[in-house]
Amino acid sequence: MTDLWPVVEPLLARVERPARYTDREWGALHRPEAPYRVALLYPDTYELGMANSALAILYARLNTLEGVAAERVFVPWVDMGAAMREARVPLFTLESCMPVAECDLLGITLPYELTYTNILEALDLSGVPLRAAERSDGDVLVIGGGPCVFNPEPVAEFFDAILIGEGEDAVADIVEAHREAKAAGLSRAEVLERLSSVQGVYVPSLYAPATADVPARPLEGSRAPARVVKRVVQTLSAHATPPCPVVPFMDVIHDRASVEILRGCSRGCRFCQAGMVYRPVRERTPDEIVRDALAQLRCTGHEDVSLTSLSTTDHSRIEEVLRRLSAAVRGTGVALSLPSLRVDAFGVEMARLASSGGKKSGLTFAPEAGTQRLRDVINKNVSEEDLLATVRVAFGAGWRRVKLYFMCGLPTETDDDVRGIGALAWKVLDAAREATPPAQRGGIRIGVSVSVFVPKAVTPFQWEGQLPMEEVRRRQAILRDAMPRKGVDLHWHDAEVSFLEGALARGGRDLSRVIERVWREGGTFDAWTERFSFARWMDAFVAEGLDASALATAPRDPDAALPWDHISAGVDRAYLLSEREAAMGGRTTPDCTFDGCTGCGVCQDLGVDIVLAGGSRG
Amino acid sequence: MADTTFRLRVTYGKTGRLRFLSHLEVTHASERSVRRAGLAYAVTQGFNPRMKVAFGPALPVGTAGLAESYDVWLTRYLPPADALGELRRATPDGLAPIEARYVSEREPSLTAALTLAEYEVVVGGPDAGPDRVRTGLEAVLADGKLTLQHKGTPKVFDLAVFLPKEPTVGEYPGGSMVRMTTRMGASGTLRPEAFISEAIRRTSADGAVTSVTRTGLRPEGES
Numbered sequence: 008m009t010d011l012w013p014v015v016e017p018l019l020a021r022v023e024r025p026a027r028y029t030d031r032e033w034g035a036l037h038r039p040e041a042p043y044r045v046a047l048l049y050p051d052t053y054e055l056g057m058a059n060s061a062l063a064i065l066y067a068r069l070n071t072l073e074g075v076a077a078e079r080v081f082v083p084w085v086d087m088g089a090a091m092r093e094a095r096v097p098l099f100t101l102e103s104c105m106p107v108a109e110c111d112l113l114g115i116t117l118p119y120e121l122t123y124t125n126i127l128e129a130l131d132l133s134g135v136p137l138r139a140a141e142r143s144d145g146d147v148l149v150i151g152g153g154p155c156v157f158n159p160e161p162v163a164e165f166f167d168a169i170l171i172g173e174g175e176d177a178v179a180d181i182v183e184a185h186r187e188a189k190a191a192g193l194s195r196a197e198v199l200e201r202l203s204s205v206q207g208v209y210v211p212s213l214y215a216p217a218t219a220d221v222p223a224r225p226l227e228g229s230r231a232p233a234r235v236v237k238r239v240v241q242t243l244s245a246h247a248t249p250p251c252p253v254v255p256f257m258d259v260i261h262d263r264a265s266v267e268i269l270r271g272c273s274r275g276c277r278f279c280q281a282g283m284v285y286r287p288v289r290e291r292t293p294d295e296i297v298r299d300a301l302a303q304l305r306c307t308g309h310e311d312v313s314l315t316s317l318s319t320t321d322h323s324r325i326e327e328v329l330r331r332l333s334a335a336v337r338g339t340g341v342a343l344s345l346p347s348l349r350v351d352a353f354g355v356e357m358a359r360l361a362s363s364g365g366k367k368s369g370l371t372f373a374p375e376a377g378t379q380r381l382r383d384v385i386n387k388n389v390s391e392e393d394l395l396a397t398v399r400v401a402f403g404a405g406w407r408r409v410k411l412y413f414m415c416g417l418p419t420e421t422d423d424d425v426r427g428i429g430a431l432a433w434k435v436l437d438a439a440r441e442a443t444p445p446a447q448r449g450g451i452r453i454g455v456s457v458s459v460f461v462p463k464a465v466t467p468f469q470w471e472g473q474l475p476m477e478e479v480r481r482r483q484a485i486l487r488d489a490m491p492r493k494g495v496d497l498h499w500h501d502a503e504v505s506f507l508e509g510a511l512a513r514g515g516r517d518l519s520r521v522i523e524r525v526w527r528e529g530g531t532f533d534a535w536t537e538r539f540s541f542a543r544w545m546d547a548f549v550a551e552g553l554d555a556s557a558l559a560t561a562p563r564d565p566d567a568a569l570p571w572d573h574i575s576a577g578v579d580r581a582y583l584l585s586e587r588e589a590a591m592g593g594r595t596t597p598d599c600t601f602d603g604c605t606g607c608g609v610c611q612d613l614g615v616d617i618v619l620a621g622g623s624r625g
Numbered sequence: 626m627a628d629t630t631f632r633l634r635v636t637y638g639k640t641g642r643l644r645f646l647s648h649l650e651v652t653h654a655s656e657r658s659v660r661r662a663g664l665a666y667a668v669t670q671g672f673n674p675r676m677k678v679a680f681g682p683a684l685p686v687g688t689a690g691l692a693e694s695y696d697v698w699l700t701r702y703l704p705p706a707d708a709l710g711e712l713r714r715a716t717p718d719g720l721a722p723i724e725a726r727y728v729s730e731r732e733p734s735l736t737a738a739l740t741l742a743e744y745e746v747v748v749g750g751p752d753a754g755p756d757r758v759r760t761g762l763e764a765v766l767a768d769g770k771l772t773l774q775h776k777g778t779p780k781v782f783d784l785a786v787f788l789p790k791e792p793t794v795g796e797y798p799g800g801s802m803v804r805m806t807t808r809m810g811a812s813g814t815l816r817p818e819a820f821i822s823e824a825i826r827r828t829s830a831d832g833a834v835t836s837v838t839r840t841g842l843r844p845e846g847e848s
Binding site for chain 1: 641642643645646647649650651653654656658660661663668674675686715716717718719
């Protein structure tokens with residue numbers, strides 16, 4: 008294998024943040040002798056990619072396989088990309104500094120629609136043909152995975168295969184199948200046919216894409232499954248948290264130890280794709296969580312540990328976990344942190360336990376909508392009384408900062424709902440003041456962050472239209488007028504970025520032409536405000552004869568085919584439709600981990616069960 | 626914090642690929658090494674307790690160091706050789722600790738004490754031999770002053786203050802090597818590559834600084 012370091016090193020003196028490219032961090036794994044080589048690419052910069060837990064899990068997992076080395080790859084920032092092209096240096100892995108194109112497998116995470124152009128940037132810098140159809144037997148096998156796979160069609164043609172669902176077991180199966188196929192001297196087409204028989208693996212080239220009436224279906228003569236069903240692990244207990252993940256030198260986002268204490272969330276918020284596609288809920292036991300957190304702190308030397316999940320304070324034994332962990336780290340300066348909290352006194356109590364008298368950095372809550380009516384529509388089972396009582400408890404306990412997340416443009420939203428966000432912010436501010444001693448009221452900070460609703464695949468709102476941009480801006484103006492002028496910091500998402508995200512999230516295969524055109528016109532790092540060009544995207548849609556507005560804002564007919572109908576997250580279409588009906592009727596649906604099965608179909612379709620460490624919740 | 630603490634002075638290198646780290650990255654990495662080594666470190670008092678640790682003068686991104694230092698306060702005495710062994714086990718190669726010893730609380734801080742820095746600067750290029758580079762250095766030194774742009778504003782360095790002794794130039798494969806000592810203080814730090822680059826520019830030689838290594842740090846008056 009080629010070592011590119013001698014040609015990479017001279018470039019580093021003239022680029023920003025060279026530590027992005029140097030490797031040699033604590034925990035980086037070097038297995039030069041392994042014959043089968045995997046490059047794991049996160050399609051953004053080092054500092055974003057190193058925060059990704061899935062990448063850390065798959066890196067650790069693949070490097071335990073006999074004869075396999077997995078190495079990290081990130082997209083070089085614009086300055087380094089230009090320097091590499093000028094010096095004719097191809098994209099390299101960090102650990103061996105070998106060309107990505109010399110690897111056997113290139114795994115690419117699909118974290119967010121706006122990273123799609125970076126996938127092409129990485130393939131091009133690697134010298135790998137952009138489209139699967141253009142690759143030949145000697146080319147690296149390009150496999151995608153991650154959150155965006157539940158509508159893979161916009162990027163399907165760039166991938167040889169895409170893993171739908173969880174990777175812990177599946178990556179081993181994929182590597183095994185590929186190694187056997189290579190050993191048998193199979194052609195690329197035969198390799199792909201074989202991979203399509205691995206559960207959860209979608210091979211786009213074996214399917215005819217969806218038309219308006221007919222869902223995507225396997226090509227004649229192919230043995231690929233009619234529906235690719237999501238891969239899940241039965242229990243997290245079979246996969247301990249990686250004890251020694253790579254410890255970055257650079258200041259990356261989420262620079263801390265982290266333990267995924269549970270996976271999945273069945274609160275059933277109807278806009279939330281994560282809540283639908285990561286089912287069912289599977290908790291780790293308190294023993295596992297404490298063991299994994301302490302092992303990771305010992306091995307990494309991190310000063311913070313975060314207990315991550317979609318709803319951490321829903322863990323059935325979270326109180327025990329926090330008591331044990333805070334006792335274990337007392338006096339070491341190590342801090343525990345929790346992501347967004349449940350809106351109730353219990354959530355605040357858990358935050359108090361986590362901070363154990365130390366730093367109170369700020370609490371985050373997500374009421375999502377400004378009125379009870381709309382919260383019922385989206386199934387966010389939080390009342391105004393809950394929120395205000397929670398705020399009083401938090402400020403009474405010494406917190407001075409809270410952050411509230413809302414959405415604008417949810418189905419059925421009226422101007423009154425938008426003004427309701429402002430009214431709620433006023434009430435939160437008043438409640439915070441009441442609960443804070445007068446001398447300290449100057450320190451009160453209420454952050455209000457309002458994103459734009461983007462309908463996503465595999466949610467009850469997948470058939471809804473997104474608000475046109477002008478309407479988003481009109482509602483944002485109402486929002487601004489309704490907000491308290493002092494004491495509240497208001498942030499909202501950009502209408503153009505949200506519009507594009509919507510167009511990409513529910514598009515079909517033909518979008519690959521738009522993505523490629525944008526990349527050819529210089530589009531990379533679209534998720535970075537300073538790099539994003541809305542005009543470039545709109546020009547590309549026009550040039551390729553596609554209507555971005557129709558993709559984003561037009562409602563879909565529930566009887567028509569959707570581009571992702573051949574991909575199954577295990578959640579039944581009938582359940583999504585019934586939830587949609589309940590939404591329009593303002594009826595809420597309980598969480599099955601508290602109140603019994605609500606019939607989403609995941610446990611039956613995937614042959615799995617909810618796993619609760621305490622036996623029950625609530 | 627415990628009543629008695631032990632001030633352990635750790636000397637380490639910043640070499641190889643890790644010379645591309647920034648000072649902040651080196652400090653974070655070193656604190657993490659101390660935690661991984663399992664040393665009983667003292668924690669600062671106050672609202673946001675942190676490890677009690679203090680670093681010597683910063684090294685820029687790209688500059689290597691052969692004998693950099695930090696002080697970390699321990700709550701339990703550990704023989705220096707054991708502390709060094711634990712730290713070496715817990716630190717990436719490019720930042721490997723070389724020495725650990727206890728110093729008195731009465732000693733001044735590293736940044737206050739260590740004001741002289743010794744460097745080896747390698748210049749490479751088709752006509753960057755010692756004679757050419759020496760001529761350039763002499764031209765800059767003859768001015769007595771060097772004006773450099775710092776964040777868009779000119780900053781004037783009085784070379785008699787910032788260069789306590791005259792740089793020397795020697796042979797080096799593919800060019801030459803300059804050995805120089807700079808004085809750091811409240812009024813700033815003269816970056817060796819800026820000084821040498823100016824010298825190369827004066828001679829119009831086809832050459833450039835290819836590496837900078839800080840070989841040592843010392844207090845005034847020692848040689």
